Amino acid sequence: MTWVSFTNAANWLQDLNALPHVQEIELISCDLGTFPRSLSHVNFTSLTTLDLRGNYINSTIPDWVFNITSLEFLYLGGNDLHGFFPDSVTKLTSLKALDLSGSVFQDGFMQVTHISNLCKLQILCLSSLSGSFPDWLGNIKNLKSLDLSSNSLCGSVPASIEDDLANLSSLKSLDISYNSIYLNKSDDWIPPFQLNGLYMGFCQILPKPHFPKWLRTQPTLDELYLSNAGIKEAFPNWLPSGLRYLYLSDNKITESLHLSHNNLSGQIPHCLKSCTELATLDLGHNNFIGNIPTWIGESLLYLKTLSLRSNAFTDMWLFIKGSELEYTTRQLSMDTLIDLSNNYLSGNIPEELAALNFLNHLNLSYNNLSGRIPNGNQLQTFTDSSIYAGNPNLCGPPLTKNCTLNIAKAGEEEQNEDSSKSRMETLWLYTSITLGFIIGFWAICGSLLLQQTWRTSYFRAIDNMFDKLYVMMVVTVAKYKRKL
Known part of the structure; x- marks a missing residue:
């Protein structure tokens, strides 16, 4: 009821x-x-x-x-x-x-x-x-799901309790998020259970906040929540090893990966490409660098929320497969969010972005984008100028900055660049001809001057050639006279 x-x-x-x-x-x-x-x-x-x-x-x-x-x-x-x-x-x-x-x-x-x-x-x-941490948990031998989240648990967990926890061999889901726990055996955080779900978000695991290496031994891991866990190392390629998907949503409805507010570094790991049913990917507020990989749009076809804000990406890419990708009615009805703010993205916004017809939220603020904002039916509905804030070289609606002066300036710069390029090509042509003549001349004449045997052979070959030409000419003239 x-x-x-x-x-x-x-x-x-x-x-x-x-x-x-x-x-x-x-x-x-x-x-x-x-x-x-x-x-x-x-x-x-x-x-x-x-x-x-x-x-x-x-x-x-x-x-x-x-x-x-x-x-x-x-x-x-x-x-x-x-x-x-x-x-x-x-x-x-x-x-x-x-x-x-x-x-x-x-x-x-x-x-x-x-x-x-x-x-x-x-x-x-x-x-x-x-x-404090309950010291009787290890005595519940058949425990499969343990939720100790949001308990303000803090301080050191006694080593005896860690040993007791190791007895929970049947544990499949562990949630100790929103705590601040100090583990004595801190190398790998907690004992290696065969987990289906691990929730440690907003849980400062001290003193070595890294990905526990025993995660690679969890072949049945379905749920992983590590946001604000204080991790300070590069994202390990082995983390999803043996996994087909990562399920990290609190409501257990959509397949989500939340690793925001850590200090993850390096490039976005290629191993996430196999998580083809991800609906939410939140890697914001980390230190990822390089280009945003194209496989995010090519492989993660169910992705509807993408947050990569506050990283150090430098290149913008077209993340949707365009006409090759057929969207169902269900996908078109989804709220789709793309957040690429606070990176170092440079270059124009791709024209193809304006062709997207399923985008509900877009944030490109605080990058280094330039040029005219593309025109498109859906992009014109995004009238909030804060979407493009922090990109001083962008112009066009919904911004008040006019693109006419920018286009003229860009044309002048392009003309100057072409003229400079032409001068460089001409200079390089004449330089190449001069160098070729000098090298060819001294390759032949220098060798004749330095080697007497080469000179003798060279001039003897010249004399023989002239003798043969002379004989051929005399014989030809004699034949011609007899015919007359």
Whole structure:
């Protein structure tokens, strides 16, 4: 009954408790407001799922919840639960998933006794809490998904806890984003689990903020979120090794890669070319250099959001395959964003850019672009001059700068350049002729002057040639006289 208002339903729990065979209760965002403090008798003998997320419940968790021993899925996140961390949760020995995110427990993560009783627990979400790193996580052997994001976890993680975490051999998804964690074994951040998802965005991993090399051993990695992780090395070509796609979107709908606000350097790695279903590519605020690769437009055909702002790219390219690329109705309906601002792009804006018919947002500000802004049906709809701000040599609408003077100046510069080029070509021609004559003359005459045997042979050959010519001429004249 998600999104059904229970504001005036004071006895909702008692009414549901009268249904002994109910198996699932899902009351997400129903404005429950509070937890009934007690039940005379817990009648939920068949209940496996209790989902009360997003109800602004401002109370402690009542004990009767932990008496429903048949529970397998308990979702209480997105409320205002408080009190102490519920040690009684260990009574729910059938529990497979537990979500307590957004609660405000005193003393944060307290020591939970008998946590090993939760031997079937696979999903644990404790995001948006606070406190020190929980030292009992390593005892949940079958854990597959662990969410400790947005907990303000900071300081050093004890080496014993790191060893315990290494026991989580079944872990597939780990989210410790929005924290500041210091790992004692900091060479590779965390133990090498076989992960499907890794979220470490806005999480300053100290003291060696680099890509953990064990990522190449994660053949099933599906989700990777590393924005603002403080990485200070070149993007490794092995990062997507063994991967077909990278899924990094928080909403898990589109395939996205977010590596913004790091210190990544070098060129955009060619290995990303294989991520053909990327819809969002955010590499902004790094130190990438060189040309923007053409394969971004040729291979990433589903790309609808591209952010490369605040890097050091120097060349602009036509990133769409043009008439060779057929866009479906679905693709044409997408909001498409291209952000190339704050780079060092130089040269004119390609005329083909004006032919794009699916672009919703464009940002070319603060580069070194020049010339007339291309005319096109869609580009003319971008009337915000800030799109082209920081390019003093651009002209034409929507900018107020007139291109006439620039064109005349450019024509004069081009004429001067052609004249200078012609003079250089003439000078080079005469220089080549002179050098050729000098080299040819001394190659022959110099050798005759220096070598006596060569001179003798040369002049003897000349004499022989003249003798033969003389004989041939005399014989020819004699034959001609006899015929007369």
